Amino acid sequence: MLNTPSSGSHEPYLADGTPLAALIDHDRREVAQRLFSDPEIYQWELKNIWAKSWIIVGHESEIPNPGDFVTRRIAEDPVIVTRRPDGSIDCVLNVCPHRGALVCREEAGNSPVFRCIYHGWIFNTDGSFRGAPFKEEMYPEGMDAKRLSLPKARVGIFGGIIFANWDESAPSLDDYLGDYKFYLNLIFNRTANGVEVLGPPQRFVINANWKTASEQFGGDAYHAGQLHRSLGALTGGSPNNPRDWQLHAPKVSTANGHNIICFDLGDMFRAMTGGKELSSMEKLHMLPPAGLPPEMLPEMLQRFSEEELELLATTPPSNGGMFPNAGVWSMYNPMYNGMPAPFLSFRTYVPIGPDKFEFYMWVLVAKGASEEYRDLMRRSTSFMQGAAGFIEGDDAEVWPGQTSAARGYVTRQQTLKYWAMTGDTKPESWPGEGQVHVGFSRDDPQWNWWKVYFDRLEAKV
Numbered sequence: 001m002l003n004t005p006s007s008g009s010h011e012p013y014l015a016d017g018t019p020l021a022a023l024i025d026h027d028r029r030e031v032a033q034r035l036f037s038d039p040e041i042y043q044w045e046l047k048n049i050w051a052k053s054w055i056i057v058g059h060e061s062e063i064p065n066p067g068d069f070v071t072r073r074i075a076e077d078p079v080i081v082t083r084r085p086d087g088s089i090d091c092v093l094n095v096c097p098h099r100g101a102l103v104c105r106e107e108a109g110n111s112p113v114f115r116c117i118y119h120g121w122i123f124n125t126d127g128s129f130r131g132a133p134f135k136e137e138m139y140p141e142g143m144d145a146k147r148l149s150l151p152k153a154r155v156g157i158f159g160g161i162i163f164a165n166w167d168e169s170a171p172s173l174d175d176y177l178g179d180y181k182f183y184l185n186l187i188f189n190r191t192a193n194g195v196e197v198l199g200p201p202q203r204f205v206i207n208a209n210w211k212t213a214s215e216q217f218g219g220d221a222y223h224a225g226q227l228h229r230s231l232g233a234l235t236g237g238s239p240n241n242p243r244d245w246q247l248h249a250p251k252v253s254t255a256n257g258h259n260i261i262c263f264d265l266g267d268m269f270r271a272m273t274g275g276k277e278l279s280s281m282e283k284l285h286m287l288p289p290a291g292l293p294p295e296m297l298p299e300m301l302q303r304f305s306e307e308e309l310e311l312l313a314t315t316p317p318s319n320g321g322m323f324p325n326a327g328v329w330s331m332y333n334p335m336y337n338g339m340p341a342p343f344l345s346f347r348t349y350v351p352i353g354p355d356k357f358e359f360y361m362w363v364l365v366a367k368g369a370s371e372e373y374r375d376l377m378r379r380s381t382s383f384m385q386g387a388a389g390f391i392e393g394d395d396a397e398v399w400p401g402q403t404s405a406a407r408g409y410v411t412r413q414q415t416l417k418y419w420a421m422t423g424d425t426k427p428e429s430w431p432g433e434g435q436v437h438v439g440f441s442r443d444d445p446q447w448n449w450w451k452v453y454f455d456r457l458e459a460k461v
Contacts, residue, residue: 012458014040024454029443030415031450036209037406041457042354049324049456050075052167054176056326056348057081057091059362060160061196067110067125070200073358074164075351079153080104080114081162082125089157091164092127092150103150108200127152159188160195161346179433180258183317186308187330187344190292190300193367195344198378201360204387208399209406210325210357211453213349216395217321219251219259219445227398231390235333243267247441250315254434257323257452259445262315263331268340280313289316290330291344292366293373307431321445323452325349333384341380355403359392361385418443418450 012020023032023041035041057072058081069082071094078094080103096103101118113130114123122130127150135143153164156173158181163173170176177184188195206213216223225232225245237244250262265287269278272286288297289312301309311317318331326348332340347361363381365374384391405411420443426436437444455461 012044014038020044020454020458024450025415026451028415029418029421029447031418032412033406033414033416034412035406036212036403037354037412039354042351044457045351046075048459049453050077050351052165052170053324053456054156054163054165054170054173055324056161056322056346057164058162059197059364060089060157060162061367062108062200063089065110067112068108069104069111069114069125070108071104071106073350074153074166076353077166078102079164080127080150081164084125089155089162090126091153091155091162092123093152095150096121097129097148097150098132121148123150159184161188176256177258177322178256179254180256180260180322182432182434183252183260183320184328186304186312186317187289187328188364190289190303191296191366191368192299192303195291195364196367198363198365198374201362202382202386203358203360205352205356205358206396206399207356208396208403209354210349210351212399212402213357213359213395214321214323214325214327215446215449216399217327218257218323218449219253219261219321219441219443221245221247221249221251221261221319221441227394228391230394231333231384234390242440246318248439249318249441250430251437251441251445252317252320252432252434253437253445253448257449258321259448260317260320260328261441262311263318264315266314268332272340280310283313284309287332287340290332290342291364291369291377293369296366296369305431307429311431321449323449324456325351329381329385333380341376341383343381343384344377345381345385347385355407359387361392418447421447 023035055074057074057079058070062070063081063083066083066085069080071078071080073079079091080094081089081091083089094103096116096118098119098121101116103116103123104114120133124130129145129148153166156163158173158177225239229239232239242248246261246263249264252260269283284297288294292300319329321327326346328346330344332342344364345361347359350358350360352358363378365377383389386392422437422439422442422444424435425438427438430436
């Protein structure tokens with residue numbers, strides 16, 4: 001139950017009298033550990049974060065034709081994402097207004113209408129009410145069809161990624177992404193046709209709070225050399241060498257809680273050339289950005305400025321999170337044969353309660369790439385990031401423990417520490433916006449994520 005004290009204060013309180021604001025200590029940069037398990041806090045999240053934020057629900061290449069649809073969830077609200085006859089995209093609540101049954105029970109398909117199996121009510125792909133069996137006999141005085149339509153979320157698209165938002169008063173997707181658009185553009189808009197998905201997303205359920213994954217993907221490079229030692233055994237990376245784990249790579253924080261780590265490719269190129277120094281153009285020809293086959297590189301070179309191409313060649317946007325629950329990957333890692341292979345993906349962490357979330361992971365490639373290159377992208381991305389990949393297998397061992405421990409009485413009184421800060425040290429030559437943290441990987445982006453989280457949780461924005 002969500003409680004507000006009767007004293008006239010509008011500050012939100014939990015049932016035990018704890019103000020939501022007391023769950024974060026801005027001076028010490030600490031966050032209450034109970035956030036990883038508390039069911040009451042989860043209800044606040046559903047109301048103030050999930051119902052008011054721009055949430056990824058898919059990619060437009062999943063529904064290329066009129067009538068195509070996929071079913072997804074915005075937190076625990078089921079939705080249908082559909083392609084209209086005019087080519088536009090809708091996202092409607094997948095709940096029949098008659099008796100609350102699921103309207104569409106398939107995960108994907110093509111249909112001109114949606115029919116609820118419970119009583120046969122029918123809806124158009126835009127969610128509008130179309131008809132019902134024995135309508136005149138059941139409702140001889142008529143029906144208010146507008147009240148019977150499926151609630152519709154706002155829809156926005158960037159780089160082919162479909163976002164939805166229930167809140168009509170929320171800022172536009174363009175404003176919500178803000179400075180982060182610069183980095184997304186370098187990943188998903190490298191050619192005129194952009195990228196497309198390689199099949200449906202991989203999906204699996206993890207018994208953990210959604211924030212354990214989102215917070216980690218909020219810029220935590222510090223864990224890589226320790227948790228992912230199995231990957232280090234494959235790549236030759238030592239847990240004692242920060243350079244092997246991109247711990248000196250520039251990290252970017254933006255105002256709405258988004259972030260990205262820009263991997264330094266210097267060591268990789270030196271290893272591939274025996275120490276020979278290369279120009280930016282030579283680097284791009286040797287290793288085009290992940291997901292872009294070499295034959296399509298000329299098209300990318302025409303789309304970006306000299307400064308943007310320099311960033312893509314030296315410290316490209318590689319690994320980051322979009323508030324509240326999404327992440328992007330665009331990088332190279334060695335395959336089983338030791339050769340660098342590209343992988344490009346985005347993922348979301350969709351809660352199914354305070355202690356469980358569903359992991360979605362889409363594999364992407366430049367639209368128009370050859371079948372050979374598409375197959376490489378499928379294999380390399382799954383090898384690293386799939387349900388049995390080197391990376392996700394490690395992470396999925398940690399997140400459930402964080403969640404179960406936070407249910408303990410003593411643990412609930414403890415805090416998560418974000419003491420290590422670099423500050424904004426953006427180089428003058430940096431072409432993108434946002435705060436840039438240059439130096440050893442610290443807590444700046446994750447702390448920024450938590451500050452935005454609490455602003456949303458307390459409905460300050």
